[in-house]
Amino acid sequence: MTVPLEGADRGASRSRAFVFLRNQMRNIAPFATLIVLVAFFAFASPSFLAVNNVANIMVQISVSGIIAVGLTFVILCAEIDLSIAAIANATGIVVAYFTLQESYVNIANVPLPGWAAIVLALASCAVLGLINAFGLTVIGIPSFIMTLAMMQIAAGICALLVRGQIAYAVPSLVSKLGSGSFHGIPWIVIVLCIFLLVGHIVLTYTRFGRYVFMVGGNREAAEYSGVNVKLILAAVMVISAVCSGVSGMLGVAYFGSAQQNEFDGYLLDAIAAVVVGGTSLFGGRGGIGNTIIGLLILGVLNNGLDHINIDSFLKILIRGIILLVALIINVYVQNLRESERAGAP
Amino acid sequence: MNADAEESSDVAPPRLEMQAISKSFGGVAALRDVDFVLKAGEIHGLVGENGAGKSTLMKIIAGVHAQYQGRMLIDGEQVHFRSARDALDAGIGMVHQELSIAPDLSVAENVYLGKQPTKGGIVDWRGMVAGAREQLASLGIDVDPRARMGSLAIGLQQLIELARVLFSGARIVILDEPTSALSPPEVERLFEVLRQVRASGRSIIFISHFLDDILAVSDTVTIFRNGRRVVTEAASGIGKGWVIERMIGTGHEELEGSYTDEIALDSKPDAPVVLSARDLSAGRAFADISLDVRAGEVLGVYGFMGCGALELARTLFGKTKPATGSLALEGRRLRLRNTAAARRAGIAFVPESRRSMLFYQEPVYKNMSISVLGRIARLWLKPAEERRIAKKHVEALSIRPPRVDILLQSLSGGNQQKVALAKWLTWPPKVLVLSEPTRGMDVGAKEDVVRIVRGLRDQGMGIVVVSTEPETVLSLADRVVVMKKGRIVREFAGEKISKDRLLEAA
Numbered sequence: 001m002t003v004p005l006e007g008a009d010r011g012a013s014r015s016r017a018f019v020f021l022r023n024q025m026r027n028i029a030p031f032a033t034l035i036v037l038v039a040f041f042a043f044a045s046p047s048f049l050a051v052n053n054v055a056n057i058m059v060q061i062s063v064s065g066i067i068a069v070g071l072t073f074v075i076l077c078a079e080i081d082l083s084i085a086a087i088a089n090a091t092g093i094v095v096a097y098f099t100l101q102e103s104y105v106n107i108a109n110v111p112l113p114g115w116a117a118i119v120l121a122l123a124s125c126a127v128l129g130l131i132n133a134f135g136l137t138v139i140g141i142p143s144f145i146m147t148l149a150m151m152q153i154a155a156g157i158c159a160l161l162v163r164g165q166i167a168y169a170v171p172s173l174v175s176k177l178g179s180g181s182f183h184g185i186p187w188i189v190i191v192l193c194i195f196l197l198v199g200h201i202v203l204t205y206t207r208f209g210r211y212v213f214m215v216g217g218n219r220e221a222a223e224y225s226g227v228n229v230k231l232i233l234a235a236v237m238v239i240s241a242v243c244s245g246v247s248g249m250l251g252v253a254y255f256g257s258a259q260q261n262e263f264d265g266y267l268l269d270a271i272a273a274v275v276v277g278g279t280s281l282f283g284g285r286g287g288i289g290n291t292i293i294g295l296l297i298l299g300v301l302n303n304g305l306d307h308i309n310i311d312s313f314l315k316i317l318i319r320g321i322i323l324l325v326a327l328i329i330n331v332y333v334q335n336l337r338e339s340e341r342a343g344a345p
Numbered sequence: 346m347n348a349d350a351e352e353s354s355d356v357a358p359p360r361l362e363m364q365a366i367s368k369s370f371g372g373v374a375a376l377r378d379v380d381f382v383l384k385a386g387e388i389h390g391l392v393g394e395n396g397a398g399k400s401t402l403m404k405i406i407a408g409v410h411a412q413y414q415g416r417m418l419i420d421g422e423q424v425h426f427r428s429a430r431d432a433l434d435a436g437i438g439m440v441h442q443e444l445s446i447a448p449d450l451s452v453a454e455n456v457y458l459g460k461q462p463t464k465g466g467i468v469d470w471r472g473m474v475a476g477a478r479e480q481l482a483s484l485g486i487d488v489d490p491r492a493r494m495g496s497l498a499i500g501l502q503q504l505i506e507l508a509r510v511l512f513s514g515a516r517i518v519i520l521d522e523p524t525s526a527l528s529p530p531e532v533e534r535l536f537e538v539l540r541q542v543r544a545s546g547r548s549i550i551f552i553s554h555f556l557d558d559i560l561a562v563s564d565t566v567t568i569f570r571n572g573r574r575v576v577t578e579a580a581s582g583i584g585k586g587w588v589i590e591r592m593i594g595t596g597h598e599e600l601e602g603s604y605t606d607e608i609a610l611d612s613k614p615d616a617p618v619v620l621s622a623r624d625l626s627a628g629r630a631f632a633d634i635s636l637d638v639r640a641g642e643v644l645g646v647y648g649f650m651g652c653g654a655l656e657l658a659r660t661l662f663g664k665t666k667p668a669t670g671s672l673a674l675e676g677r678r679l680r681l682r683n684t685a686a687a688r689r690a691g692i693a694f695v696p697e698s699r700r701s702m703l704f705y706q707e708p709v710y711k712n713m714s715i716s717v718l719g720r721i722a723r724l725w726l727k728p729a730e731e732r733r734i735a736k737k738h739v740e741a742l743s744i745r746p747p748r749v750d751i752l753l754q755s756l757s758g759g760n761q762q763k764v765a766l767a768k769w770l771t772w773p774p775k776v777l778v779l780s781e782p783t784r785g786m787d788v789g790a791k792e793d794v795v796r797i798v799r800g801l802r803d804q805g806m807g808i809v810v811v812s813t814e815p816e817t818v819l820s821l822a823d824r825v826v827v828m829k830k831g832r833i834v835r836e837f838a839g840e841k842i843s844k845d846r847l848l849e850a851a
Contacts, residue, residue, distance in 0.1 A: 097538050207724060208724075210726055214711075226689075
């Protein structure tokens with residue numbers, strides 16, 4: 001029995017420019033959004049494009065940016081990590097817990113040398129990431145649920161360690177990277193750039209990065225090609241947790257305090273940055289470049305809305321709408337892709 | 346029994362009559378001028394190869410295909426179903442090979458699915474359980490109506506679905522491959538129920554590849570070939586060989602490449618064994634599978650849909666773990682924790698569905714390099730090397746268009762299949778497992794695949810070809826094992842073999 005084969009010429013019959021535009025839709029739409037937003041705010045507020053405001057924006061996106069680097073890996077694999085903000089919070093609190101606090105801080109902390117505190121903090125976020133990875137790959141809990149549980153666990157760790165108090169001191173290295181500057185450039189921005197660069201290089205130029213895209217693009221095919229899918233999934237969960245941990249430590253220094261729930265807003269910010277940037281929620285498409293655009297869109301939006309005179313409650317609504325539009329585009333582009341493929345047998 | 350049915354048909358019109366039915370899909374004729382008569386109180390067996398037209402006719406009867414030429418009459422009255430709903434209302438029920446049950450609901454709820462009895466607006470549980478028990482008992486099915494459906498054996502689930510279809514008022518029941526997943530006692534039980542249904546005056550159409558089952562339970566058998574009804578005969582007077590002969594035919598104009606002639610198997614009993622399996626079992630899929638794959642030989646594994654061969658292929662590649670049994674590669678015990686371990690050990694696999702093998706949104710070269718990346722690159726990718734290797738394959742396999750940077754989705758199906766094969770050819774594996782390697786391909790592409798597989802065999806690779814299409818096995822294999830209901834039932838080696846012998850063994 002022969003089945004008529006088709007699908008080969010469907011794309012070719014359309015105009016080339018259209019096909020190109022459609023394929024690039026997920027890259028073009030976010031970029032255009034960014035340009036429009038910048039143009040709008042530059043027009044609406046003379047102070048928006050000032051040099052020090054641009055620097056402000058960069059600093060403001062740094063904490064969520066470092067988290068978003070790790071999250072990009074996870075979303076490229078068509079998984080999700082909801083524990084990022086909680087892990088960031090827990091790691092920041094762990095590093096403060098192992099640092100000598102001023103006597104008025106009423107926390108039973110365990111002072112250790114700065115390097116030891118940092119190592120312990122990094123180890124704890126890595127362990128939390130490993131638990132996520134274990135739940136996802138060995139037990140088979142969907143990442144959405146697994147990391148939801150981890151969100152609670154990490155929040156619980158925060159609560160136990162600080163018991164409603166606020167810690168202030170962190171190791172000097174953390175404090176320098178989080179709130180210091182290097183020749184006028186905030187260290188936290190430099191760290192963000194390094195994370196983005198390394199993330200991009202790993203995703204684009206290494207074998208591991210290729211596997212991440214392939215696992216996200218077609219998990220079954222990756223498995224049938226002899227790729228150790230579970231190992232890749234485990235790795236991205238740990239990468240995500242460690243990025244969150246680093247962000248959490250620097251964030252504590254940047255905010256000047258370590259306390260419960262101080263990263264709560266960053267969960268949505270990081271997810272929004274990755275998705276608004278155009279990385280597919282279904283995996284396999286996107287990358288750090290998209291995340292950079294997404295971060296800038298959110299940064300410009302948050303900052304710009306402060307510059308124009310607008311009800312601060314309306315601000316929240318506007319952010320929500322922007323995220324919704326990005327999700328619609330994300331799913332719409334995916335549907336184009338699916339219908340394209342439906343022709344192939 | 347048979348005589349009774351005939352007698353009643355003299356006085357009353359047949360339960361179902363199809364007259365001069367033709368149906369084509371996009372210019373390809375699926376049914377040509379088919380007449381078909383189903384009497385009241387009859388079990389009517391339907392046989393034919395894949396694509397012979399059985400399922401198309403059944404889909405017309407069940408209202409799935411509303412567009413066709415010809416007339417359909419039920420009890421002498423002409424009907425035309427525009428939807429499956431219409432057919433259902435007219436008393437036609439179908440039990441598909443893939444059961445459509447709700448495994449988490451109780452047996453009673455499944456029996457009453459979609460029409461629970463209510464008392465004052467709420468479901469009457471007690472009435473439902475009692476009704477289901479009575480209903481099932483009338484068919485001789487003894488099961489607790491409160492049991493969870495999913496906890497029952499497949500055979501029982503099937504009987505309960507049949508009960509539901511009957512209970513919904515069906516006078517004509519179409520059973521599609523009902524025995525493929527059943528053990529012999531379960532088959533016996535099903536037949537018992539079918540005979541009871543027949544005794545109540547309802548009619549059954551029984552479609553199956555298992556000729557023994559068809560002949561055991563049917564009153565009448567109709568054979569289809571190439572969209573035509575070949576013959577309808579009383580089942581009592583015919584044998585399996587007679588049926589096979591008419592199923593595959595003898596006229597050459599219809600049968601190009603059908604392998605009715607005997608072909609000699611070129612088995613190599615002295616070649617070293619590369620992969621050997623001993624007593625592999627995996628749940629319901631297969632049991633006690635022992636086989637040897639020899640270097641430079643193509644081992645064909647043939648069986649009907651659901652015979653367990655496709656699952657076996659996955660197990661050989663480490664995708665699923667066997668419950669018991671062992672594998673050895675070149676004499677060394679092999680434990681496959683995952684597919685990556687199988688790849689490293691030198692086993693390659695091409696699944697039956699291209700969709701589960703290829704990355705449609707990625708360029709051709711990335712599709713080819715994915716399974717050899719570990720050899721090309723440790724940490725850093727080497728795209729130039731990947732492209733060079735891909736280019737070599739594209740030329741060797743004459744993939745069209747001959748470009749490595751275009752997205753895979755812009756290739757035709759046959760070329761995609763070649764890409765799926767090319768994945769494994771850079772560093773030839775020791776064992777290549779191919780599942781349905783030529784399914785859905787046109788003749789030219791099929792020949793290409795045969796040529797490629799033969800070339801690999803001649804290089805000394807051990808190859809396993811798993812297929813439910815006899816042509817595929819016959820065109821490729823040097824030795825054939827036949828699987829039936831999860832077990833190996835026959836091996837053909839160093840002898841002549843033909844399609845009818847293969848069908849007969851299965």
